Amino acid sequence: MDDVVIRVVDKLPTLRDPILVEGLPGVGNVGKLAADYLRDQLKAKPLATIYSRFFPPQVYVNEEGIIRMVSNDLHFYRPSGSKARDVVILGGDYQGISPEGQYEITHRVLEFCRTLGVREVFTLAGFAQGHVVEEPRVLGAATSAERVEAMKKYGVVFSRNDPGGGLIGASGLFLGIGRLFGMEGVCLMGETSGYFVDPRSAQAILKVLVEVLNLQVDFTDLESKAREIDRIAQRIHDVEQHTGEPASAGGSGARDDLGYIG
Amino acid sequence: MDDVVIRVVDKLPTLRDPILVEGLPGVGNVGKLAADYLRDQLKAKPLATIYSRFFPPQVYVNEEGIIRMVSNDLHFYRPSGSKARDVVILGGDYQGISPEGQYEITHRVLEFCRTLGVREVFTLAGFAQGHVVEEPRVLGAATSAERVEAMKKYGVVFSRNDPGGGLIGASGLFLGIGRLFGMEGVCLMGETSGYFVDPRSAQAILKVLVEVLNLQVDFTDLESKAREIDRIAQRIHDVEQHTGEPASAGGSGARDDLGYIG
Amino acid sequence: MDDVVIRVVDKLPTLRDPILVEGLPGVGNVGKLAADYLRDQLKAKPLATIYSRFFPPQVYVNEEGIIRMVSNDLHFYRPSGSKARDVVILGGDYQGISPEGQYEITHRVLEFCRTLGVREVFTLAGFAQGHVVEEPRVLGAATSAERVEAMKKYGVVFSRNDPGGGLIGASGLFLGIGRLFGMEGVCLMGETSGYFVDPRSAQAILKVLVEVLNLQVDFTDLESKAREIDRIAQRIHDVEQHTGEPASAGGSGARDDLGYIG
């Protein structure tokens, strides 16, 4: 079996100077939430499914009892307007589960995307602050000084100290290996606590992204998810205040709910 | 050394639209118990032995002092009747011990089975409920809505919530990778406690399978194994009730016996 | 870099129906002690050095300050007498440090040995009993009933229950993979406590081996090593009896000595 198997869903579309947007599971699930929301709102079409021996040996079963193997997936969106650029969105169930797997999957996906004409990459991620963040800023990193300057205009913060240890995982590698392919790229990181899934942080980076890419996206559903998380977090806070202990084993089950949202 | 080495025992038989039945070690050893019992009852013939560097580096020594390397094995059975389909049974000592090994072994075995003409796969497994199950149900997962409907007629339960996290290991991968080979498939999961080997659960899934495949199997021996486990479980229960502690270090040795059965 | 690199020391000798004897580090270091002692006593000549990325990334430095990379090594011995068979001895610093590495190294060494004409393998190992063994028996396992019977004549014990879990590591794999190359083989296991290096156990298996292979070996040095271990073990026993605690941190340092012997 190939290390990475890319199955094209239909025949390969001819894309117009496409931009790759990556959002895989990670800190606060911020990147995945954002990419999945973008895909759903744009009604992006399935392009290819990616299987790999570097993913867990696992299949999911849906509510009808039908299985699918864990995967990453590419969708594409063609905006109307003759000058608009197409968007390719990468999402999925997992990042590669070993360092070598991360390198290999990223390399293979970028190699495939190059055949689609991709020369520019946006990666989406969360940045764990270790405390609750009311109004998440969007931090940035990029492959060139020009990209840094361009992103500052959209309010992206390039902090001297953050992220101190650099970027670990797909959001970093897609930029790093992308450079080996001659691609330029930007990583957008939404501040988040790091303790639970964070649709508000996802919303923050997505708002920047849609402005940069000149896309139309309705944020109602994502805002509503964010409020749901707020309510649950508040409940946990209340229970813990009241009992003086973590709510995990408590009657409310609120903490458990957090894992299921998003 | 190849990652996976498949040694054909004799010359390859020409099979009639064969169905692959997989049953490897796992939860409650349910899948393996069922596949081994089916093989023995059908007096299926050895077809191929599978070695892999993804198995533990181990040989077994039998009572005569003769070694054999750990392996998986394929046997085949030709039912009488001109319209009957042949059955290929996969069993063995281990699943691959790394995620990559699981993918690779599954892929190579399916590739080999495709050359035998296999287009349909049944995988057998246990489903851990975490408590003793008196009358194990048979839960299902499948590759298509048609298979789901077909299986419901045999009493297979497709539960909205189980298995929640999907299927891990060979029983899932043989369906997932099977789809990449264009094969259809069904996973039959016998409910089990998850605490010891469970011939009763094996019996439950096997009864469904033989009905689906229209095979004749005598369940006397498996029922007798199931009763033996019942007796041992009862003894452990009694000892623990009496002493107020786990029986593991007790004089009866009953708990130890559980591991050796099946 | 190749997974396994085999460097022939000189030009390849033409060997007379050679027998491979394997003794690598393992339980009680019994196999390695025996193989190294045999090599030294026979003044066997260097044949090839084996490097592998499956060994630890390590070099040793000798007393003169000169380095050598960790390796396995093949030596060969030509007995006098026109009908005698040559002996190839495999020893070394480590077994492969991953399961896959164990398979690969074994496979590559056997492949190389086949080109030398090897059709028969003896593997040497310790068998941990978990308690001190005054007069270690030699347990056996073999690739065929004929070998089992032949070995019984030399006092080798084929026990119905030992080794229960089979053989793990090189001593098992050299027989198991050897069979894939059509080689016959025997594993000789010396009983040992499993707590420290055991030259007495090594002596026991070597005495069988030299009789089987019709070699002349003086056991004086090995016996003297065995007595040294006996003395140290006795000292530890005395200290522990006296103080009521393990001697490891004691003033005698006796327990530490054990690791350095052999």
Place this chain on the structure above:
Amino acid sequence: MDDVVIRVVDKLPTLRDPILVEGLPGVGNVGKLAADYLRDQLKAKPLATIYSRFFPPQVYVNEEGIIRMVSNDLHFYRPSGSKARDVVILGGDYQGISPEGQYEITHRVLEFCRTLGVREVFTLAGFAQGHVVEEPRVLGAATSAERVEAMKKYGVVFSRNDPGGGLIGASGLFLGIGRLFGMEGVCLMGETSGYFVDPRSAQAILKVLVEVLNLQVDFTDLESKAREIDRIAQRIHDVEQHTGEPASAGGSGARDDLGYIG
């Protein structure tokens, strides 16, 4: 993706009998400190960047917000004088993170260096003594007796017992695998406590190296770094004396500073 990707920065220079100097992260960061300092002082020019799937899946972000993937790097220096030999310096962020990765990266870098004409290697490392070392000695290991003798003239100590367990990691492998390429080599190990980064130890080995290679290097900056570490270590010592506990969580933050220096 290749296991190891070597990107030549410009076109390959033609080098004059070049010597490779390796200094990667390790004990006390001694080797890396020395190699980086040498590179900076000599104003060595970038030659090639080395990426590998055996490094962590990580990118760094600099103060301007621009990313670079973790790597090793080769620089070269051409001394003036028609008879002088060129120097190639290997430094970087990480050693390979698995044993196999260490072997593979070392092999590939040496293979590349051979095409540059490298026939001689110096590896730089720290040797952990477990206690503070006021005047670090330089210990040595080499590929031949001639090199050992040659190094003794420069005050390098070849100790009968150190390093007892040999050399682990790049500094050992570059010599060991270097021999497979027919290269000669020397490892210079600076004594260090092993508890923090140690510019003084780096200075000790570098002073030997520049004398051997007949290079001109100003040690002012390295000496100043060493004094800074001395001051911090003294502060930690004082705090711990005073409070009777480790200073790690103390108000001074001195212990934290140690990690950032160098």
